[in-house]
Amino acid sequence: MSRLFAPTRVGAFTAHTSTWVPAMVPWRSTEEGDATPEVVDWYGRFADGRPGVLVVEATGIRDVPSGPLLRIGHDRFVPGLRRLTDEVRARSNGETRVLIQLIDFLRIRRRPDKAVYLGRFLSIEDRHREAVGLDRGAEDAAVRAALAALPHEELLAALSTREVEDLEFGARERVWDTHLEHIAELPRTLPGLFADAAERAVAAGFDGVELHFAHAYTMASFLSARNVREDGYGGDLEGRVRLPLEVLAAVRERVGPHVTVGCRMLGEEVIGGGTTLDEAAWFARRFAEAGMDFISISKGGKFEDAKQPRVGAAAYPYTGESGHECMPTVRIGDPGPFGRNLPLSAAVRRAVREVTDAVPVVGCGGLGTFREAEAALAEGTCDLVAAARQSLADPDWWRKMQLGRGDEVRRCIYTNYCEGLDQKHKEVTCQLWDRPDPGEGAPPPHAGSLRSSDGKRQLLAPRWDA
Numbered sequence: 001m002s003r004l005f006a007p008t009r010v011g012a013f014t015a016h017t018s019t020w021v022p023a024m025v026p027w028r029s030t031e032e033g034d035a036t037p038e039v040v041d042w043y044g045r046f047a048d049g050r051p052g053v054l055v056v057e058a059t060g061i062r063d064v065p066s067g068p069l070l071r072i073g074h075d076r077f078v079p080g081l082r083r084l085t086d087e088v089r090a091r092s093n094g095e096t097r098v099l100i101q102l103i104d105f106l107r108i109r110r111r112p113d114k115a116v117y118l119g120r121f122l123s124i125e126d127r128h129r130e131a132v133g134l135d136r137g138a139e140d141a142a143v144r145a146a147l148a149a150l151p152h153e154e155l156l157a158a159l160s161t162r163e164v165e166d167l168e169f170g171a172r173e174r175v176w177d178t179h180l181e182h183i184a185e186l187p188r189t190l191p192g193l194f195a196d197a198a199e200r201a202v203a204a205g206f207d208g209v210e211l212h213f214a215h216a217y218t219m220a221s222f223l224s225a226r227n228v229r230e231d232g233y234g235g236d237l238e239g240r241v242r243l244p245l246e247v248l249a250a251v252r253e254r255v256g257p258h259v260t261v262g263c264r265m266l267g268e269e270v271i272g273g274g275t276t277l278d279e280a281a282w283f284a285r286r287f288a289e290a291g292m293d294f295i296s297i298s299k300g301g302k303f304e305d306a307k308q309p310r311v312g313a314a315a316y317p318y319t320g321e322s323g324h325e326c327m328p329t330v331r332i333g334d335p336g337p338f339g340r341n342l343p344l345s346a347a348v349r350r351a352v353r354e355v356t357d358a359v360p361v362v363g364c365g366g367l368g369t370f371r372e373a374e375a376a377l378a379e380g381t382c383d384l385v386a387a388a389r390q391s392l393a394d395p396d397w398w399r400k401m402q403l404g405r406g407d408e409v410r411r412c413i414y415t416n417y418c419e420g421l422d423q424k425h426k427e428v429t430c431q432l433w434d435r436p437d438p439g440e441g442a443p444p445p446h447a448g449s450l451r452s453s454d455g456k457r458q459l460l461a462p463r464w465d466a
């Protein structure tokens, strides 16, 4: 039997194959964060391909409005999520194990209009008065007007680094903004919020949870080498890993030993002064020792190198180099996108194996063929193979390979049309769903007539009958 289709133990369950669909936000929830029928269909469609593990998108653990992102911050979300897990079980013939990715994120504002920023948001200090040649008694309004009259370069020179960023990119909270009470309190609030969310996940029928410790969000920021908190939750490696370990302990205590609890984390941040692979391997070893059931490795996806958004839009953490490394395209430099991030999971796996054989490592990034997947497992670069965009392009691809019908796989072309939709918070679809399959003259048969809200795109992958 191929390694890819061999079972693998993942904490409390055994995945029937070593295949994995990682989290992908499809923008199909309501503004209230509910699992709509479209959300349920989206996961049902992945379940048709019967992956070993299917991870539901980054799901907010707080009960606060967060646009059409799925949420699990209150018990009222449980029935909708239960429909989702029931659908996955029914459509995969009970074979696919389903996890939910639990996320916390800090506030990020849209890039403001310059006049609005200078007129309202900027808090005026004496250094601003000095910069525009006004004396200390000058009214705020006079300082605002003088700043607004400056040529742009001079204005930037009159502002602090953080103010320049607030103006040019939109204000963004950091985990080391401990002058803000709710941020100082994160070590007190987050373990309970993650534990509550995990308990709801179990009530909704999930086989476990994936703690989102990756990319641009709160927990990854605690792990980041840029984290300069001085309260014991930042600075050196022990300080940076402290809250993630406390979150894990709180979740484990709440759900017990018979529910799988793993995390997604970065093998490398890919930003100046960011976390290196050696540090990531050290974190992973600590997680494994502390009872993490799996470690899924991603790369980059940070705000620090994001492109400047247009006025009125928010920065998107997948626009800079770190973002490109996170979802590599065919335009990326050597050695190309295919299996590009496997050296990270390989190094993490080696580190984890020093302390335990029981914690599988999930590899991801540009994996889209049987040969690549099988080689990744044979070479020991990971224990389970995750494919996001290839599974989006063709959710049935796992079954097609398993049935020896690989020539029918609709192949992802890795140019990130889907990611462009994610960036605009539009319903995510694959550009290939609206094209004829290769070698065929007619458009593919579609699963129902569901179309995106702009009416232009199929909302689901074309149907395939085995």
Ligand SMILES: Cc1cc2nc3c(=O)[nH]c(=O)nc-3n(C[C@H](O)[C@H](O)[C@H](O)COP(=O)(O)O)c2cc1C
Pocket: 022, 023, 024, 025, 026, 057, 058, 101, 214, 264, 298, 326, 327, 328, 364, 365, 366, 367, 386, 387, 388, 389, 390, 418, 419, 422, 428
């Ligand atoms: C549309 C889209 C949404 C994504 N949403 C998430 C997410 O919610 N959480 C996460 O950890 N990764 C997310 N990712 C990243 C993928 O899980 C994966 O790490 C990345 O696409 C690289 O894998 P691939 O080359 O197999 O696509 C998303 C990717 C895409 C394309």
Ligand code: SF4
Pocket: 389, 390, 392, 393, 411, 412, 413, 414, 415, 416, 417, 418, 419, 429, 430, 431, 432
């Ligand atoms: S839209 Fe493009 S990159 Fe995204 S899954 Fe489809 S083919 Fe792949």
